[in-house]
Amino acid sequence: MTPMYRDEQDLNQDVRAACVRACNTCAEACNACADACLGEPEVADLVRCIRTNLDCADMCATAAEVLDRFRGDHPELVRAVLDACAVVSAVCADETRLNADRYAHCKAAVDACERCAAACAAMLREPVLL
Amino acid sequence: MTPMYRDEQDLNQDVRAACVRACNTCAEACNACADACLGEPEVADLVRCIRTNLDCADMCATAAEVLDRFRGDHPELVRAVLDACAVVSAVCADETRLNADRYAHCKAAVDACERCAAACAAMLREPVLL
């Protein structure tokens, strides 16, 4: 029994590529924000931000890899991963926004998280994932 | 503004530790299964198994790290990650079960995936995550 790949007509490859990119960019911005927070004198006030950044970076990296591997099999698996990524990046956007006035790295994380959440939502509207 | 950590009375630490362990064990079993599948003469029949294994390994590793970092903040983030991990490991259990009669590494992955899905479900019943 060789694997069967669904026709990909139900999946706009541009939407997929944009989502992979948004997830990878978010992972990098969150890792960078976590590390920059570690270097701030007020690091003790930024612990929750750091932890949320690390969670978001891990989740986004996983989502990017899963989405990159997606060939039409197990759409429910991909949907679950993207649902989680959308929630995690929205929570991380809210958390990093608390510090975005003071730190450019937090502001950058907010932007990347918001774009990631939006890209996951767009991907979840693709017919193949409904 | 220092971070506030919720009292952890709503979180059974044994349940948490068991879930972290089950996720890490599942990640290792799935990575091992993917690699063993690559070494089988019938690798062309195992491509979907390999891809699902890799997805599951990534998701489980992320879930283990997120759960390890959990201190009571953002329970909705943790819930989303565990929901995804439960779905992914259940799908991977079904996928690897298709080959479990022929390959011991697939059988080992089935077992690890089922235990991981059950551990995530148990963790999701902890009051702190409801």
Place this chain on the structure above:
Amino acid sequence: MTPMYRDEQDLNQDVRAACVRACNTCAEACNACADACLGEPEVADLVRCIRTNLDCADMCATAAEVLDRFRGDHPELVRAVLDACAVVSAVCADETRLNADRYAHCKAAVDACERCAAACAAMLREPVLL
């Protein structure tokens, strides 16, 4: 005892940023090549390529994160990681080159691996790492 950060005059930030980018790009190209190989009818001939891709993707992702976190402490740690990344990406370039005539994804991996190896070599010539 608060951590002491060395003056970064011995580290050209452009060289560092280029190396981080080359490592991340290589990780993505190698993961993509591994997955595309899995989808080829001749997957059985591509197993060594897939394994080397996965090794290289892991090593490059680690190198990118380590280099991103580098603030002047423990240069011997960073040097060891970059040495390894340079070797791994050079080996992966050689491996993927074997299939580069047939598969565009292997050719893309060759290019990304070569650029990554060169970027690591350039970074290793920075005074802070000598």
Place this chain on the structure above:
Amino acid sequence: MTPMYRDEQDLNQDVRAACVRACNTCAEACNACADACLGEPEVADLVRCIRTNLDCADMCATAAEVLDRFRGDHPELVRAVLDACAVVSAVCADETRLNADRYAHCKAAVDACERCAAACAAMLREPVLL
């Protein structure tokens, strides 16, 4: 051209398995130490420890995966990765030892790092890697 796997008579599988386990255990101990440091009131004094922990966790996870996938091909790749892992875990042992009197999580990291460095050194003495 199907891949050729060397006879593994030059590789003691117990040594390999012990090394994979030591790397995975070290990654978990270092991630746990980094996170516990984030929760300490003196987090500002532990920033270098946290960063080194994160570097070590990434490197050890990569080494474990590379070693798990090793089938005799490209021993120079595996040697480079294990060399790096041995250096990184030794540096991390030294760094975490600075705080080992005060924090049990740092002491646990010291032990895991030392065992990991020793396991990598033992693996590097296997004939297949010379």
